[in-house]
Amino acid sequence: xxxxxxxxxxxxxxxxxxxxxxxxxxxxxxxxxxxxxxxxxxxxxxxxxxxxxxxxxxxxxxxxxxxxxxxxxxxxxxxxxxxxxxxxxxxxxxxxxxxxxxxxxxxxxxxxxxxxxxxxxxxxxxxxxxxxxxxxxxxxxxxxxxxxxxxxxxxxxxxxxxxxxxxxxxxxxxxxxxxxxxxxxxxxxxxxxxxxxxxxxxxxxxxxxxxxxxxxxxxxxxxxxxxxxxxxxxxxxxxxxxxxxxxxxxxxxxxxxxxxxxxxxxxxxxxxxxxxxxxxxxxxxxxx
Amino acid sequence: xxxxxxxxxxxxxxxxxxxxxxxxxxxxxxxxxxxxxxxxxxxxxxxxxxxxxxxxxxxxxxxxxxxxxxxxxxxxxxxxxxxxxxxxxxxxxxxxxxxxxxxxxxxxxxxxxxxxxxxxxxxxxxxxxxxxxxxxxxxxxxxxxxxxxxxxxxxxxxxxxxxxxxxxxxxxxxxxxxxxxxxxxxxxxxxxxxxxxxxxxxxxxxxxxxxxxxxxxxxxxxxxxxxxxxxxxxxxxxxxxxxxxxxxxxxxxxxxxxxxxxxxxxxxxxxxxxxxxxxxxxxxxxxxxxxxxxxxxxxxxxxxxxxxxxxxxxxxxxxxxxxxxxxxxxxxxxxxxxxxxxxxxxxxxxxxxxxxxxxxxxxxxxxxxx
Numbered sequence: 128x129x130x131x132x133x134x135x136x137x138x139x140x141x142x143x144x145x146x147x148x149x150x151x152x153x154x155x156x157x158x159x160x161x162x163x164x165x166x167x168x169x170x171x172x173x174x175x176x177x178x179x180x181x182x183x184x185x186x187x188x189x190x191x192x193x194x195x196x197x198x199x200x201x202x203x204x205x206x207x208x209x210x211x212x213x214x215x216x217x218x219x220x221x222x223x224x225x226x227x228x229x230x231x232x233x234x235x236x237x238x239x240x241x242x243x244x245x246x247x248x249x250x251x252x253x254x255x256x257x258x259x260x261x262x263x264x265x266x267x268x269x270x271x272x273x274x275x276x277x278x279x280x281x282x283x284x285x286x287x288x289x290x291x292x293x294x295x296x297x298x299x300x301x302x303x304x305x306x307x308x309x310x311x312x313x314x315x316x317x318x319x320x321x322x323x324x325x326x327x328x329x330x331x332x333x334x335x336x337x338x339x340x341x342x343x344x345x346x347x348x349x350x351x352x353x354x355x356x357x358x359x360x361x362x363x364x365x366x367x368x369x370x371x372x373x374x375x376x377x378x379x380x381x382x383x384x385x386x387x388x389x390x391x392x393x394x395x396x397x398x399x400x401x402x403x404x405x406x407x408x409x410x411x412x413x414x415x
Numbered sequence: 416x417x418x419x420x421x422x423x424x425x426x427x428x429x430x431x432x433x434x435x436x437x438x439x440x441x442x443x444x445x446x447x448x449x450x451x452x453x454x455x456x457x458x459x460x461x462x463x464x465x466x467x468x469x470x471x472x473x474x475x476x477x478x479x480x481x482x483x484x485x486x487x488x489x490x491x492x493x494x495x496x497x498x499x500x501x502x503x504x505x506x507x508x509x510x511x512x513x514x515x516x517x518x519x520x521x522x523x524x525x526x527x528x529x530x531x532x533x534x535x536x537x538x539x540x541x542x543x544x545x546x547x548x549x550x551x552x553x554x555x556x557x558x559x560x561x562x563x564x565x566x567x568x569x570x571x572x573x574x575x576x577x578x579x580x581x582x583x584x585x586x587x588x589x590x591x592x593x594x595x596x597x598x599x600x601x602x603x604x605x606x607x608x609x610x611x612x613x614x615x616x617x618x619x620x621x622x623x624x625x626x627x628x629x630x631x632x633x634x635x636x637x638x639x640x641x642x643x644x645x646x647x648x649x650x651x652x653x654x655x656x657x658x659x660x661x662x663x664x665x666x667x668x669x670x671x672x673x674x675x676x677x678x679x680x681x682x683x684x685x686x687x688x689x690x691x692x693x694x695x696x697x698x699x700x701x702x703x704x705x706x707x708x709x710x711x712x713x714x715x716x717x718x719x720x721x722x723x724x725x726x727x728x729x730x731x732x733x734x735x736x737x738x739x740x741x742x743x744x745x746x747x748x749x750x751x752x753x754x755x756x757x758x759x760x761x762x763x764x765x766x767x768x769x770x771x772x773x774x775x776x777x778x779x780x781x782x783x784x785x
Contacts, residue, residue, distance in 0.1 A: 311471055312504035314491045316518035316569065326517070330508035 156390070163383035179384035189368065189385075196365035197392055199279065200347040203286040207294045207343045208336065210287060215298030215335075216328070220307070234295050242289060246356045249285055250276060253357070277359030285353035290346045294339040301335030302328070337406045341397050348393050365389060420483035422447045422605040423468065423573050428477035430463055437463040438474070439629035445573070445607060445622075450599050452616035453609045455626035456652065461609040464626075465575050468607065469498045482572050492521075497566030498575040502582060503558055505550045511537070511561055512546030518569040536568040537561075540598065555583050559591055560598075567602055576608040580615060592618045613653050617641060625649045647779040650699035657705075657748045659698040660781065663690050671778065673698065677744035682718050684773040695781040702736055703751040704775035707758055708768040720770040723748070725763055737761065739769060 166178040183189045218230050237245060252258045253275035263269045275281060305328065313323035329336070354364035365385065372382030401408060421444040430438040437460040445451040453461045466472045468479060470491030479486050486494050497518075506514050512533050519529045530546075537543060540560040545553065553561065559579060566574055576595075580588045596619045599606045610616050616623045617637040624634040625648070633645040644650035651658065661673035661681070669686040673696065683698060690696060708720070723739035726747065735752040750769060752758055761767070 306502070306504065308500045308502060308504040309506060311469075311491070312498070312500055312506070313517070314471075315469060315496075315498045316565065317492045317521040318517070319492065319521070322521055327506055327508070 159383045159386050162379055163387050165380050167380060173380075179381045180388075182381060183384060183388060188363075192363040192368055193365050193388065193392070195363065196348060197396065199282065200286075200344055201396070203283055203290070203347045204340050204344045206283065207287050207291050208340060211291050211294035211298060211339065212332075212336075214291075215295045215302055218295070219299045219302035220305075220310070231299065234292055237288075238292055242352055245289070246285060246353055249281075249288065249357060253281055253284075276357060277361065279358070279362060281357040282354050282362055282364075285357040286347045286350060289350065289353055290343040293342040293346060297335040297339045297342075298332060301332045305331045333404060334406060337400065337404050340400060344396060344400075345393055348389065419447060420480070421445055422482060423451075423607065424478075424480040424483075425464075425468075426478040426480070428464065428467065428474045428479065430460070430467060430472065431475045436629050438467070440477070441626075441629075441631055443624055443631065443634055445605055447605055448603045449621040450596065450606045450608065450619055452620040452623045453607070453626055454613055454616040454623055454653070455609075455611065457611055459626045460629040461626050462577065465498070465577055465607065465609050468573070469496055469575055470494045495572040496575055497569055497571040497573075498577065499562045499566055499579045501577045501579065503562040503579065505558060505562060505565070507550050509550075510546065511542075511548050511550065511553070514550065514561060515546075515565045515568055517565065522569075532568055536564045539601065540564045540567075556587050556591060556594075559583070560594075563595075563598060567604065571604065573605045573607060576606060578610050578612075580610075580612070588615075595619055617653070623653075625653060627652070644699070644777060647697050647699070647782070650777050650779070655702050655749065656699040657702065659700070659746070661696055661698055663692050663694045663696060666690060666692055670773065671696075673778075675744065675746065677741075677746055679721070679741065679744040679746065681776075682773045683776045683778050685778040690778070690780070697779050697781050698776050699779070700748075700771060700776045701751075702749040704771050705748065705750045706770045707737075707750060707753065708770050718771070718773050720768055722766060722768050725761060725765045725767060727763055728752075728761065737767075739767060741769075742766075 163179055164175050164177065165173040166176040168174055183193075214234070218227055218234075222230060250257070254260070255272045255274040255276070257275070259275060260269075260273045263273060264271070309327055309331070310323055313327045318326070349366060351364070351366040351370065354362060355367055358364065366389075369382050369385045369389070372378045372385060376382075397408075423443075423445040425441055425443050428438055428441045429436065439460075441464060443451075453464065455461045463472060467474050470486065470489060473487070481495055506517065509517070512530070515533045515536060516529045519532060524532070533546060534543070537545060540563060542557060542560055542564070545557070545561070550558065550561075562579065563574075580591050580595075583591060592615055595606075595608075599619075608616070608619065617640075620637055622634060623637050623640045625632045625640060625644075627648050633640055633649045635643075635645075640649060641654055644653060650656055659673075659675050659679075659681075661675045663671050664674045664680075665672040669684055671683050671685050671690055673681050673683055675681070681698070722742045724742060725737050726740050727738045729736045729738070733754060737750045737752055737758075739748050739750055740746070741748065748769065752761075758767075
């Protein structure tokens with residue numbers, strides 16, 4: 128009796144997560160896959176085939192945008208790590224009590240407004256008649272207005288800004304768990320700051336670094352707003368192409384194939400990242 | 416030839432944290448190859464002092480010399496001292512061999528040479544062949560030895576130990592005390608050990624400094640600190656003691672006659688301390704200095720003899736004790752139970768006589784009263 132009741136309780140508790148997995152994750156992807164392998168041969172006539180995938184590889188614009196998106200996302204992840212690590216180290220190791228809480232909160236405050244508003248904020252700063260351009264002119268450093276928007280650097284700035292919190296949070300958590308006496312022992316045994324960082328701090332922070340990188344990479348790869356708004360017409364992003372196929376071209380079959388390729392790409396890069404850093408997914412996700 | 420300077424000299428070391436004075440004009444010297452302990456209650460400033468020697472904190476004033484050279488302003492990674500941390504601070508991301516070899520790698524020693532010296536030092540601490548193991552595969556005592564090996568491989572002038580035995584269980588702690596002492600003798604390195612555990616300090620040290628409120632109360636060999644404590648704090652902190660508050664009623668040479676508040680009379684020998692009649696004093700008496708006398712022998716003469724009733728028997732093997740209530744005054748005193756077995760059958764409620772030699776008690780002027 129009691130074991131039946133506890134089993135029922137177990138399934139009831141399990142139900143929401145199962146429902147979430149099946150209805151919101153597995154079903155849409157199965158649907159996406161089915162659509163992606165349907166070729167349109169006439170009005171309302173479809174047959175199964177890999178034609179949509181072939182179209183992707185035959186058209187250089189498609190796979191170049193794909194590669195460009197991947198490379199820029201990796202670059203954005205690396206930049207976010209380089210910028211986020213010192214911030215996280217400062218918050219976790221060099222501050223205490225109130226200062227620590229305040230700094231941590233200050234990292235989060237920008238995320239209280241929507242990504243769209245934050246991106247428009249960057250546009251106010253970077254556009255031709257924006258704050259930076261006007262400031263440089265006022266200082267006499269440039270003779271005419273300068274356009275900072277609509278190039279890859281602007282996209283990069285936007286991507287790093289959007290995702291840095293997701294790097295800082297797991298890093299602060301892992302660095303917080305590093306016992307200060309380990310750092311002191313490193314110095315005591317004759318280690319320089321670089322050696323202590325390389326041999327003690329970074330190996331300890333590795334799970335945080337990897338989980339932060341995974342999240343930031345996924346967010347950058349799947350970002351739509353930032354590249355479109357800050358990159359302008361010439362800066363193509365793969366999510367933009369998926370949008371075009373679905374909404375503008377009504378070519379759901381090709382759009383689905385693109386979506387599936389993006390999924391394969393992100394899984395592949397994460398897998399390679401884990402292999403290279405010697406971490407396991409469960410370890411990195413369990414820590415942060 | 417001049418004698419070698421002591422390995423470590425602290426001259427007037429003071430450390431302020433804002434208005435709080437953590438370490439207050441501390442002076443001491445540690446000769447080469449000796450085991451020096453700093454014993455004090457938590458919060459007395461001993462950790463701050465050790466961290467200043469290691470270089471993690473700079474003294475507000477004073478000078479610190481290692482092998483005769485001042486190390487003020489020298490960062491911790493350039494000081495010829497190594498430290499064994501309270502929780503050992505072995506690097507969990509490295510195996511034992513890499514942990515021990517860490518310091519040598521920083522010095523740029525060749526890889527083959529590092530391996531040879533790491534194996535050699537692990538051999539000397541009695542852990543051959545553990546290089547490839549992970550830190551969490553070792554027991555508490557083994558980790559302890561690895562932490563010492565990691566420091567000793569660098570051949571430091573002074574090894575600092577920050578209560579490294581605190582986390583171990585009783586049995587292992589007793590064992591490690593002996594082992595630390597023999598390791599220190601084997602390496603012939605100067606050890607500076609801080610602890611709040613008096614038995615660790617007494618067992619291992621050549622010299623003990625007792626620290627209280629940032630100041631050294633007494634420095635001396637363990638026997639001297641135990642038997643001839645210089646201050647009331649030392650007498651109360653090191654070892655067990657019965658304490659009485661009393662007033663001097665007569666001075667006869669070095670012999671004082673005292674009266675406690677409860678009316679008991681006692682005679683205490685206090686050479687060269689210059690007490691006056693009417694002065695208030697604190698008397699410290701070790702439980703093992705009190706002799707138990709069976710009732711029928713009570714007629715015998717002796718100083719400080721008084722009848723009492725056993726109120727409890729605190730059996731603890733070799734450290735067994737009795738609490739005895741003085742019949743006349745009602746004062747409670749602790750008496751060590753002799754190991755000869757003479758009083759093995761004693762029980763609560765029995766009547767005994769206590770007797771102690773006037774030279775065994777220590778007498779100090781009561782604080783704040785002239």
